Amino acid sequence: MTASEPRSFPLGTSLPPGDIHAVSASIPTWKNLVDYMAGDEVVVGQLQSYYPRFYQHACVQKLNEAVLNRVGAPEHIRCMVFPSKDAANRCRQYLHKSQGPTITVQEVSFSLNQKVSEANRIWACFSAILFSEQYSQCANEFWADMGDGISSRNAEFCLERFPFLSSVSSVPDLQSRATRHDCGMIPPEPWHHSDTDTKKTIKTVISKLVTPSQPRRETVSPEDVYLFPKGMCAIHSLASILVPGPTKSSGAIVFGWPYGSTPRCVRASGYQSFTFYSQGTSEELDQLEASLESGHSIASLFCEIPSNPLCATPDLSRIRALADQYHFTVVCDETIGTFINVDVLPYVDVVITSLTKTFSGACNVMGGSAVLNSKSKSYRFLKSKLTLLHEDLLFPLDAKILLQNCLDFPARVRKSNTNALAIANFLKSYDSILHINYPSMVPSHSLYEQYRRPEGGYGGLISLVFKSFDSAIRFYDTIDLCKGPSIGANFTLVLPYSQLAHACELDWAESHGIAKHIMRISVGLEDERALISKFDRALQEVKALEKL
Template sequence: MGDGISSRHAEFCLERFAFMDSVSPDSSLESSNTSRDIEKLPSEPWFHSDTDTKGELRALIARLITSEKPSQPVVNPQDVFLYPKGMCAIGTLARQLVPASTHDSEAVVFGWPYGSTPKCVRVSGFERFTFLNQGTSEELDELESSLASGRVIACLFCEIPSNPKCATPDLHRIRRLADQYQFVVVCDETIGTFVNVDVLPYVDVVVTSLTKVFSGACNVMGGSVVLNASSPFYAALKAKLSYIYEDLVFPLDASVLLQNSRDFETRVQRANTNALAIANFLNAQVSISHVNYPTMVASAPLYERYRRSDGGYGSLVSFVFNNADSAVRFYDALDLCKGPSFGTNFTLVLPYSQLAHAFELDWAESQGLAKHIIRISVGLEDKDVLIEKFGQALQEVERLEESLEKGTTSSQDLMA
């Protein structure tokens, strides 16, 4: 799970499909090329090696992720591994963390990450898998108690902040437990971004979906793994990842990704400002039960511990209406782009559970994720224009709720 090729790479292959042989463990699925006329083979759509491009990407990521703490070393670009997608990075790393001993073969996912992360880790080959989906101190208490009683785990995955609840894990405590009980800590900072959060001192590995805010343009995919050179696991992880590493990032994808990332830091700061304004606006609405944003959730003090001196709170906001019908009306009325992904330069709205947990809605809700939660990836548009659009959609909610209160709403009105 998590592997594959990009659409650019697929188009490149399709143009050359007639010259290709397919290979499969099942010989009945194999096929031979239908053309051997090499003169008709299309030339590559690039004019140089992509080594420099990928070197620039590694150097940029290394610079941005380097900790502000004077005691921490500058990250070496050679400790940055590039992958075709964020899930490729997570999947590859998880498979390398599976130990030889079944006694040690357990992975823990802490907090509520993007829905595919626990699924990806679960199928990576571990004998046991534990999902501590609330990300609370009580769950860490339980984990610590079991570790003290002899339980052994290989690794713990977490996000900062989590998607879509915007909760922050206690990385200080997790680090202490990892040092005491010898497990690898992996943190996905895609939502937080290199610009906003400083997590490397507390984790062994940082994973990122470069598809999201790093690119912003929503026209390329990519992922990265960064190793902490101060980690007790550094030498072993570097050897494992280097040994199996294949550069599968398509050259044209790397070029687009680098071009898109040129103004990454500026875009993050603008998105921070817009998202904070939207979160505050939504938080003042009586029709909304609660808003999830790093400044507004119970773990807000923890986020401050990892926020960089010039960092903000990110571009992702989620919220829940008091009434599920209000959520439907708001979503339908909101004049903004709708769809998955986040971190785009334009604002993107998603009925999160309906997509990420489409086949497990009841279970997700039993764990605290409302079926009608709405996630907003706030973009770079004018802040006042965004607030006006949100306000217009909320007026529709107001009308609906007034008619519901009066008992004058029909089923047809709810579907309108």
């Protein structure tokens, strides 16, 4: 699919079509989405792909089944596969914390014992946890909110080598030997590049782009850029590292309404207290300051610039001043803003990015990054912790795809900026729309301007709220554009955000200002006039409905 051909696709079509590692799927009607979130087997069965943290990719499912078959697990036992022992252990701990320490969760690790290349030895190694089917929902929550699950390409790699793998476990019944021993038949690694060089190049690209715009600011070192298999892995890693030791009280703040998994991830990281300031306003900063003045201690504050899906900007300057005074660490997710548009490193201690989104653009690979601010008072602590604890779990083929995809990142951001601004301005003329959220049009627009780079724009994300629920449904059902999860793709994606991200908590989300029928639009690279024509036709359908 090219960016010049904006259109909708049948239910379940992978987005982009034909790519088995696509990270989105077409959900063309409102009912399709509601049915999917309710677990409708007919809808679920038609999906060729989906966002990888929200489901088990076909390659991952096959690897799960291979593990269960190898160890002879009973029918009621389920499996989840992780790229490292530490990741599997985190899932086991999550299940014990959520379901009780007495439930049975077993771990098993697979590896190649034959004489093989170093790449095969490293990347064909994985760990799995086995648990009763009744705990599947809890395990799925961990998979979704922490991002630790194995990637589809890594699972595919392990599947091809599975007959040659042996397993070890503290449970004797889970120990097994390889079923094939002709090591000469082990496939070579399917890449011809240096994984180290590829990842170093990605880090170098990010380090240059994230470097502050101010004159005489030294370039960020690639050594201060850390890569992760997913953006949520970066958030969870930083959140966990920042939990103080048991002798100190600890609290975490999520400031402003962020992407739905972020508060759940931070809350589950082990803090004694967690506070969610959902509006991200100056009044809430007043509340935070009063709490700090009264002696309440926090270790970390997480925020986004701008936020997803309301496009609001936090007062980073004031947050920085509070952090310096009360000694907490500020972690800012700039995925929506992008390195090209916003300049936030001088105000925060860590910049987090989901590389899955605009950095890749192709919607066919997952990745994340964390960049440390070397001028931060927390730098030495964070550097030592990450040096000790960070695992390189970004699969080499995923890294290769990321690097290929990101080479035109700046130009793509500029095109998306232009398209989105034109669409946001176009939407203002329609009375059917109650609110348009775009960084230049929301109450916090002056704050965004403080952190916008001199040549930066306002990004590719718009959200809007129709005056009526029925109008939102008509708009979604009729607009002839790609419809499904994720943002930052080279093609435009439309989604009724709350119906997916907050399907089980719609009333709660609406009480915090996220309407049940809010529509999120991730604007792509298609022809501007073609996109506006699509929006106009759908909005004319809305008008016709409202006249009935």
